[in-house]
Amino acid sequence: MKGRWTLKDLPPEVRPRERLARDGERSLSDAELLAIILRTGSQKETALELAQRLLYQFGGLQGLHQCSLAELAEVKGVGMAKACQIKAAIEIGRRTFESARTEKVTIRSPSDVARLLMSEMRYLDREHLKAVLLNTRNMVLDVVTVSVGTLNASLAHPRECFKEAIRQSAAAVIFVHNHPSGDPTPSPEDISLTRQLVEAGKLLGIEVLDHVIIGEGTFVSLKERGLMS
Template sequence: MTMDKQLMMKELPAAERPREKLLAKGAQALSNAELLAILLRTGTKNIPVNRLAEQLLAKYELAGLASISPPELSKTTGIGLVKAVTLVAGIELGRRLNQREPGQRPIIRSPQDAADLVMPELRYQTKEHFMALLLSTKNHVIARAIISVGSLNASIVHPRELFREAISYSAAAVILVHNHPSGDPTPSQEDISLTKQLVEAGNLLAIFVLDHVIIGDGKYVSFKEKGII
């Protein structure tokens, strides 16, 4: 029985094994689970690698995997710290490649554009994620940078962390984004105070804060639309 379990992947038809399928048909032909299985390389004694990949996607979804830390990911059965680091590194490389493709960079023309861009990633997070959309002079999104991850209802952001990212990407402007795990995007007084602090810091650096968008469950609040900025 033990030998059977170890050979479960090998017993699949060659065309269905992720590595062989990638070589034969290209990476684009693989599902998300198959690509994850290649990064994971092996499963456990009781869970084959393809099933482990499917369980990860069911638990976190692809957007969730893009924002989870290796220590947190390694708490999943069958995912040690080495596998967690490998997954996070692979996903980050893909994200950076996408961010640096000029023809594919989204343009932010309205608060709705910003909300639509991050809603799939942030609406189901159980902790506050504070993110910055780093923009070019023509409002192309150069990068999406997670500045901090907080508790259930609070994240801590310092201006130097935000603008260090903006400077490193030579951003002309930023849009602040964070989620409310409660699903209610109504800004708190702390949200308003923090935003004003970051706007003032941005003005000094000539990296302008154009908006702050709070993401709820399928809805958002824009500080620009509310006249707060």
């Protein structure tokens, strides 16, 4: 009787490990990458099928990131060992991102801002408002969270938005927040807050260069749209 299914039971041309070696990791789907981490499935499904089921059950990689270890371990076919493997892989990705962000990055365009924060902010289930603090050469000094809002609203006061910029003697700041809906179109509230921040920055001598809204794989620059004033 057939025991536990593994990736070796799949045809060679569709095995995730072989595809990664042949085509590179960027060519693999989320399910294929997760299947490599899982390594084995169960008597009823391959690792790839288990990976697909997990992504469906938790709503993608974002859900796997946000669920608890206990919740993941309770899923049939997973258990504590596989749950730890998944959580460890996600944490490695998070630490890699954090490490890269501490390196000196120069912001030249809204695309640079999106590259800096897209992978972190596109999966958040609440609106997070962040401030990218810059020196006189537009090099990133720090990225700080200003506020965490509700499902569709970022709760922030201009006073709090500049607190860290003042403390770290930033010359300029770019504000960034996400839309959990995935649509980065600015709301009237986004535009109003941006204009308040621009005026507050003028009083403090800290230039507000832009306000970037992150969506699902896309973004909008209020500066590019002429909505800063």
